[in-house]
Amino acid sequence: MEEIKTGVYICHCGLNIAGTVNVEEVARYAGTLPNVVVARDYRYMCSDPGQALIKDDIKNLGLNRVVVASCSPRMHEPTFRRACQDAGLNPYLFEHANIREHCSWVHDDRQIATEKAKDLVRAAVRRVFYNEPLEIKERPLNPNVLVVGGGIAGIQAALDIANGEHRVYLVEKEPAIGGHMAQLDRTFPTLDCSECILTPKMTEVGQHPFITLLAYSEVEEVAGSVGNFKVRVKKKARYVDEEKCTGCGVCEEKCPWKVDSEYEVGMGKRGVVYVPFAQAIPHVATIDKERCVYFLKGKCRACEKFCDAKAIDFEQKDEIVELEVGSIILTTGYDVFDSRRIPQYGYGRYDNVLTGLEFERMTCAAGPTGGKVLLKDGRQPESVAIIHCVGSRDENYHEYCSRVCCMYALKYAHLIKENTQAEVYQMYIDMRCFGEGFEEFYRRVCDEGVNFIRGKVAKVTDVALTEGEQGKLAVIAEDTLLGGIIRVPVDMVILCPALEARFGAEDVAKLFTINRRADGFFMERHVKLDPVATATEGVYIAGCCEGPKDIPDTVAQASAAAAKALSVISRGRVVIEPTTAQVNEVLCQACGRCEEICDFHAPKVISKDGLRVSSVDAALCKGCGACAVVCPTGAMSVRHSTREQINGMVEALLEV
Amino acid sequence: MAEFEPKIIAFCCNWCTYAAADIAGTSRIHYPANVRIVRVMCSGMVDPIYILKAFEMGADGVLIAGCHEADCHYLNGPLKCDAMFEKIKRVVNILGLEGERLRREMIAAAEAPVFAELIEEMVKQLKKLGPSPLREGVKV
Numbered sequence: 001m002e003e004i005k006t007g008v009y010i011c012h013c014g015l016n017i018a019g020t021v022n023v024e025e026v027a028r029y030a031g032t033l034p035n036v037v038v039a040r041d042y043r044y045m046c047s048d049p050g051q052a053l054i055k056d057d058i059k060n061l062g063l064n065r066v067v068v069a070s071c072s073p074r075m076h077e078p079t080f081r082r083a084c085q086d087a088g089l090n091p092y093l094f095e096h097a098n099i100r101e102h103c104s105w106v107h108d109d110r111q112i113a114t115e116k117a118k119d120l121v122r123a124a125v126r127r128v129f130y131n132e133p134l135e136i137k138e139r140p141l142n143p144n145v146l147v148v149g150g151g152i153a154g155i156q157a158a159l160d161i162a163n164g165e166h167r168v169y170l171v172e173k174e175p176a177i178g179g180h181m182a183q184l185d186r187t188f189p190t191l192d193c194s195e196c197i198l199t200p201k202m203t204e205v206g207q208h209p210f211i212t213l214l215a216y217s218e219v220e221e222v223a224g225s226v227g228n229f230k231v232r233v234k235k236k237a238r239y240v241d242e243e244k245c246t247g248c249g250v251c252e253e254k255c256p257w258k259v260d261s262e263y264e265v266g267m268g269k270r271g272v273v274y275v276p277f278a279q280a281i282p283h284v285a286t287i288d289k290e291r292c293v294y295f296l297k298g299k300c301r302a303c304e305k306f307c308d309a310k311a312i313d314f315e316q317k318d319e320i321v322e323l324e325v326g327s328i329i330l331t332t333g334y335d336v337f338d339s340r341r342i343p344q345y346g347y348g349r350y351d352n353v354l355t356g357l358e359f360e361r362m363t364c365a366a367g368p369t370g371g372k373v374l375l376k377d378g379r380q381p382e383s384v385a386i387i388h389c390v391g392s393r394d395e396n397y398h399e400y401c402s403r404v405c406c407m408y409a410l411k412y413a414h415l416i417k418e419n420t421q422a423e424v425y426q427m428y429i430d431m432r433c434f435g436e437g438f439e440e441f442y443r444r445v446c447d448e449g450v451n452f453i454r455g456k457v458a459k460v461t462d463v464a465l466t467e468g469e470q471g472k473l474a475v476i477a478e479d480t481l482l483g484g485i486i487r488v489p490v491d492m493v494i495l496c497p498a499l500e501a502r503f504g505a506e507d508v509a510k511l512f513t514i515n516r517r518a519d520g521f522f523m524e525r526h527v528k529l530d531p532v533a534t535a536t537e538g539v540y541i542a543g544c545c546e547g548p549k550d551i552p553d554t555v556a557q558a559s560a561a562a563a564k565a566l567s568v569i570s571r572g573r574v575v576i577e578p579t580t581a582q583v584n585e586v587l588c589q590a591c592g593r594c595e596e597i598c599d600f601h602a603p604k605v606i607s608k609d610g611l612r613v614s615s616v617d618a619a620l621c622k623g624c625g626a627c628a629v630v631c632p633t634g635a636m637s638v639r640h641s642t643r644e645q646i647n648g649m650v651e652a653l654l655e656v
Numbered sequence: 657m658a659e660f661e662p663k664i665i666a667f668c669c670n671w672c673t674y675a676a677a678d679i680a681g682t683s684r685i686h687y688p689a690n691v692r693i694v695r696v697m698c699s700g701m702v703d704p705i706y707i708l709k710a711f712e713m714g715a716d717g718v719l720i721a722g723c724h725e726a727d728c729h730y731l732n733g734p735l736k737c738d739a740m741f742e743k744i745k746r747v748v749n750i751l752g753l754e755g756e757r758l759r760r761e762m763i764a765a766a767e768a769p770v771f772a773e774l775i776e777e778m779v780k781q782l783k784k785l786g787p788s789p790l791r792e793g794v795k796v
């Protein structure tokens with residue numbers, strides 16, 4: 001066996017490590033460990049000169065193992081592996097000791113931290129002794145992309161990729177794309193109409209030769225890995241033939257049954273057979289089976305009688321579509337916090353307490369009131385209070401700021417001033433107007449004579465204490481600038497509820513094996529430096545599924561995610577992780593336990609030269625190691641996570 | 657005599673608990689230095705041999721921590737880990753070790769404070785229990 005020559009490099013990371021850990025002492029100590037031929041400390045190992053130290057030592061001293069003790073391997077393992085590779089050393093002969101995140105940043109006693117750093121370095125030196133060079137193979141990839149969620153994020157990502165002439169499958173669970181943006185009236189800070197800027201994009205999606213739109217569909221199963229995902233999509237039965245339906249709307253007109261429209265957030269009605277909204281893409285009808293009298297009672301079929309295109313099909317079945325894609329972009333958006341959860345604000349009890357989304361529909365010219373700001377009894381309000389941070393910045397609900405409410409609250413103030421003579425009160429905690437043109441818009445609304453009251457609203461009540469409160473709603477708040485409790489009588493209250501993680505986000509995260517943050521939104525690989533990638537290679541996130549944000553930020557993120565997917569496509573190949581399971585055929589008894597435990601069907605007991613042995617399909621293996629644990633003979637192991645490597649670390653950590 | 661400082665070996669899954677410990681670092685959430693983290697790709701990869709090796713080598717406590725069921729990078733790793741854990745727990749009891757010395761926890765990447773609190777709590781508990789009866793070279 002060749003002699004093992006290990007080089008050890010201790011990083012100061014400026015003072016991040018050296019401030020707590022005596023790095024010179026750790027380096028001196030490392031130099032005394034078995035098989036270590038050189039041990040150095042340096043200010044920034046990740047810098048070019050830091051990496052050059054490693055490369056030069058590999059060339060000049062003939063190193064065949066390298067250990068760097070610095071930050072987390074989750075941060076710089078790829079950097080140092082590349083440095084090794086550049087100098088001709090197999091990257092799997094590198095080992096990383098985490099003496100920053102797991103040591104200098106969490107302990108403050110210099111001696112204790114230094115001792116711990118020595119232990120971690122010793123363990124890494126032991127582990128690397130057992131590391132083996134692994135062959136890195138590449139395989140071709142499938143250039144198709146799956147986009148899940150057809151809000152503005154999904155629409156933008158799909159168009160960016162399709163305009164590069166790559167196939168996009170856009171899966172939307174609702175009958176039409178558009179998401180929340182399709183429900184908005186005008187958008188801050190420029191007040192351009194949402195419909196006017198969204199409709200052309202939706203139409204483009206509907207007509208794009210490189211986009212396959214699967215609306216009213218949901219992803220059921222995902223297998224494979226970056227470059228080669230296999231996805232099963234359920235296309236739910238609409239009971240309307242999409243090819244034949246012209247979207248003329250006669251069926252909806254003739255449908256004798258009317259229910260609350262989701263699009264109008266309950267402020268308008270739709271038929272049980274319906275086209276969700278005028279600009280809906282795809283522009284076809286859908287029968288709401290749960291509420292259709294024919295499906296419930298076996299009688300009606302009025303829609304069928306009046307459909308000239310003969311598109312109604314009560315026999316239609318759910319359809320399974322199998323897709324093959326190389327990367328996946330999740331754009332599943334957000335839910336609006338249910339304001340009923342804060343009963344003291346009276347939503348659901350008082351007629352004239354509305355949510356933001358309801359107010360969007362009210363000011364929309366095509367909406368249920370024809371764009372007029374009206375009270376339930378048809379009068380115009382003389383005064384309106386807008387309550388910020390309903391469920392946001394509130395430790396009882398969501399601690400985070402929802403980022404868009406201050407701005408749409410200002411937008412509402414402006415629209416109310418434009419449409420009515422009403423007095424407007426903004427009841428805010430802090431005004432957060434940080435984006436392009438936001439501060440200017442804030443100034444403009446201030447100049448329009450809107451009242452700003454700083455303080456958290458305690459309660460909305462219809463119990464009048466004074467003459468002036470008769471027939472009105474009193475908003476009770478603490479004015480933190482005046483330092484007292486105030487009561488503001490108004491005709492209408494608009495709540496600004498939090499944007500929250502979508503119901504079912506947990507299932508979506510599990511389906512695509514990505515993580516969620518404590519607040520429930522999808523977690524990015526790195527908050528600052530990798531904001532649209534996830535823990536799973538080839539799966540990207542964009543828009544409000546990653547956290548509350550406005551349309552400009554959503555679109556920017558969607559384009560970023562598309563660029564990530566396009567860069568995978570343009571490379572044309574993916575690296576096959578060599579860290580898969582392997583069988584020692586001499587030890588294997590062909591018991592089949594590995595086959596049983598594997599969720600990816602990677603190991604299979606086969607006949608080989610007349611002998612029964614287990615064999616692992618590397619393309620399917622994810623390297624989770626469950627098979628190695630259940631293997632009774634020790635025949636199964638995972639490359640780069642072998643028993644020698646892990647036991648070696650345990651031994652090294654505890655032997656002094 | 658100096659106070660007894662327990663040694664804890666923590667097998668942490670790369671995707672969740674190892675990341676939680678990283679975020680504890682980034683957020684400067686301090687915890688006792690008694691723990692040594694061994695990175696594994698999945699909690700379901702932790703072989704009973706590693707646990708026995710740690711106790712044999714004189715560890716006072718062993719922690720196996722990884723993703724919650726729903727977060728697993730490999731679908732069902734935590735369930736497989738649980739099954740292994742139930743078995744090894746019995747063995748550990750037979751060896752005469754107190755059950756509290758071996759812990760199995762699920763800590764998501766976002767739960768850095770939970771990780772720090774857990775280490776704090778384990779150290780407290782192990783100080784009460786005293787050194788492992790298997791220390792001093794008693795072989796398994």
Ligand SMILES: Cc1cc2nc3c(=O)[nH]c(=O)nc-3n(C[C@H](O)[C@H](O)[C@H](O)COP(=O)(O)OP(=O)(O)OC[C@H]3O[C@@H](n4cnc5c(N)ncnc54)[C@H](O)[C@@H]3O)c2cc1C
Nearest residue numbers: 149151152153173179180187188333334356543544550551
């Ligand atoms: C009251 C209000 C007013 C606002 N006003 C403004 C404004 O004036 N200006 C501004 O810039 N921003 C505004 N916003 C913010 C804006 O709504 C968001 O920035 C934007 O809609 C985010 O788009 P998205 O695509 O990420 O999410 P969404 O719009 O939520 O779209 C997500 C889509 O994914 C689909 N989906 C979800 N789960 C699945 C699944 N499992 N499978 C398939 N499909 C799925 C959904 O049906 C939906 O179509 C406002 C928000 C609110 C609540």
